[in-house]
Amino acid sequence: MKKSVLFLLGLLICMPSIAQQALWDPQQPPTAEVHPDQSVTIRIWAPTAQEVLLEGELAGTVPMQRDSIGLWTYTTAPLAADLYLYYLRIDGVRALDPGNTYVARDIASLFNYVLVSDYRSRDIAHGTVQHVWYPLSGFAHGRRVSIYLPAGYTDHPQRRYPVLYLLHGSGGDEQAWLELGRAAQILDEEIAAGRACPMIVVMPNGNYSEDAAPGYGSKGDVRPGVPNENRMDGLFEGHFPELVRWVDRHYRTQAKASHRAISGLSMGGYHTYWIALNNPRMFHYVSPLSAVYHWGEMSADVYAQEAEKRQALWKARPEVHFYIGNEDFLYQQNVELRAELDSCGYAYRYTESTGGHQWKNWRRYLQQVVREIFHH
C-alpha cells in the first residue's frame, strides 16, 4: 500500500498543474455517500465560498451547511432506489461535484449522478455493448449507433434474436439510453431474471445532421447545437428502414415484424410513432414514451396522410402501448391522440405513471417494455 501511494505521489509531482486535484487527495472528502438507510451525503471542500447550493433530484434546491473549516455538507432523507442527478451551485456558478466521477449529460448539461441501490451492474451475465458506424444515404462513412447484444450472443452462433429499436429524446444521442437510461443494466437484469427474452437493442442517433455523440463524431463543437429542424423534419424517420435492413444483414436477427419492436422517449416517441406509421408491417410492438406526436410545420412526406397511415398500421394489428406521466408537459397532446384513436376504434394499451418528463420514468418504462415484448 505504502509503495503504491508513493507511485501516486510520483504521478502528482510529475503533473503538478493537472493531477494535483486527484480525488485521492486526502483533502477531497468522500461524497455521494449512500448510507444503509438509502439517505445520501454530499460533501465539498470549499473554504472560501460564501454559499453552496445542492440542486437536482436528490433534494431539490437546498443550501449546504458549512462547518468551521470550510467543509460543506448536506444529507438527504432516505431515498427510493433509483439514479439521482445533481450538481452544485457555488457562489452562483453551476459546478459539478469534484469528488464524484459519475457524470452524464442530459439535454446539453452535465450532471453528477449517484446510484441508490438500483441500476448497478450486478453479478449476473452481461450483454455486450457496441458502438458501430453504419452506412446511411448522405453519410460517406456512416453514423454511429449503439447496439446491445444479449449475453450468450457470441457463444450461440446459430441462435437468432428479436430486435428492439430504442430512440432517445431531443438533446440526446446514441449514448443517452446507455448512460442515463441504464439500458445495458436493465436489459442484463430483466433477461437474467427471465422477465425479458434475450434481445438485441439498437440505439441510433436521432439527430439526423449529427453523425455521432459529442466527442465521437466529425464535429469538434464542445456542445450540441440548439435543436434544429433536422431533429424532427422527417429525415431520420424517412431513412430508418436503411438502418433496419443493415441490422438484419449484420446481426443474427429474427428479421420479421413479429420479432421487431420500436420505442422511444419524447422526440424519440415522435420518431417511433411516425416510423411505425410509415412502415406498418415493420414492427409488431410500438411503444411511445412521454411522446410528442405533432410539432412544427411537419411538411415532409413522412408526416402526410396520417389517417390513412394509421389505418394501415392498425390493420397490421400491432401491439401499441403508450406511456406517459400525469405531470408531463406533453400530457394533453397524449390525451388528444388517444381520443382520436378511440374514435376510430383502434386498440392500444396505455400506462399512466406519476411524475413528468424525466429519466426516472423512462427507466421504469423501459423495464416494462422489455418485459412485455416478444412473448408471443
Add this chain to the structure above:
Amino acid sequence: MKKSVLFLLGLLICMPSIAQQALWDPQQPPTAEVHPDQSVTIRIWAPTAQEVLLEGELAGTVPMQRDSIGLWTYTTAPLAADLYLYYLRIDGVRALDPGNTYVARDIASLFNYVLVSDYRSRDIAHGTVQHVWYPLSGFAHGRRVSIYLPAGYTDHPQRRYPVLYLLHGSGGDEQAWLELGRAAQILDEEIAAGRACPMIVVMPNGNYSEDAAPGYGSKGDVRPGVPNENRMDGLFEGHFPELVRWVDRHYRTQAKASHRAISGLSMGGYHTYWIALNNPRMFHYVSPLSAVYHWGEMSADVYAQEAEKRQALWKARPEVHFYIGNEDFLYQQNVELRAELDSCGYAYRYTESTGGHQWKNWRRYLQQVVREIFHH
C-alpha cells in the same frame, strides 16, 4: 426552428430544477472555442465570483479576465494540434466548465477537454468499439474489456486479424485508452491512411479487484479506490493468458505470437513487461510506454526469476521497443533497465521524446506503435 425552441422551453418548464441550466440557455456563453489560428477561448458566466483561474494544459494556471457584467474570458496563444485537458478554479474551488460537454476522467479527477484539430473522428472508415464481459477465474460473471474491431471486420467474415493488447496506467480503466488515449480515432486514421495494418485492439481493466470502470461495474462507489496492491501484485499479470485465450476463441484472430503485440503506459507498461517475461512466446511485439518496472515488494511468483525470464523472452527474438519522455519521473528507472539489458547484449529499440508522464506523449507513442507492429 421556432417550434423546436418552444419544445425545448417545454422541457425546461417541465424540469425546472434540472434542466434550467441547459447549455442552450442563451446566458451560457460559447466556450472552448477553437479559432482558425488554433488559439482557444474559454468563457464562463460567473458574475458573483471573485476570482476565476483557468488550469490545466491549455495555458498552465492563469487568471481569467472579468468584463463589466461578469463574463470571464481567457484566450490562449496558438496551440499545436492535440487534445488539451483543463478545468476552472472558481473562488478556490475546482470546477468543470459548465459550457463544455467534453469531459474525461484521468486518474481520479474529471477534466474538460478540447480537441485542437487532432483526434476527431474524421470522415473515414470507422472501426467498432465493443464493451464486453469476459470470464476470468475468480469472477462469477466476468470483467469488462473494451475491444476495437477494425473497419470491415464484420463484412469480411473469412479474414483474420492480428491483435494488440493495450494496457492503461494506475487510476485508469478499460475506457482510458478510448477516452484520453483517443485509441479508436488513432486506429481509424492510421489504418485508413495505410500506415497501420487492420488490427484488433484489446483494452482490459488492469485493476484486478475492479470488474469494470466506475459506473459500469458492480461497485457503487462514485470514485475509484486509492491505489491498492491489486494493481501491481501479480494477479492481473498471472491471469492474463486467460484473456488471450478468450480473445482467440471469440474473435477472428491470427492466434500466434507473430501476430500479437502488447503495449501499455505507466503501470500498464509494468504489466506489459511482466506479462511478456512470463509468457516469452506469446507476443512478438512488446512496447512499454513510460513504464515502471520494479515497484513495492513484488513477492508474487510472476515477479520471480527475472533474469531467467528475460533470457527466455529474448531467446524468442521479440521486437521490444521502449518509449519514455525525458522529463518523466520514471526516467531513471528506464535508464537502469536499459543498462541491464545492454549488459546482457539484449536487442531492443528505444524512443525518447520530450515531456513527462502524460497522455500527450502516450497518444503519440500509440501512433508509432501501431505503425511499426505486424509489418513482417
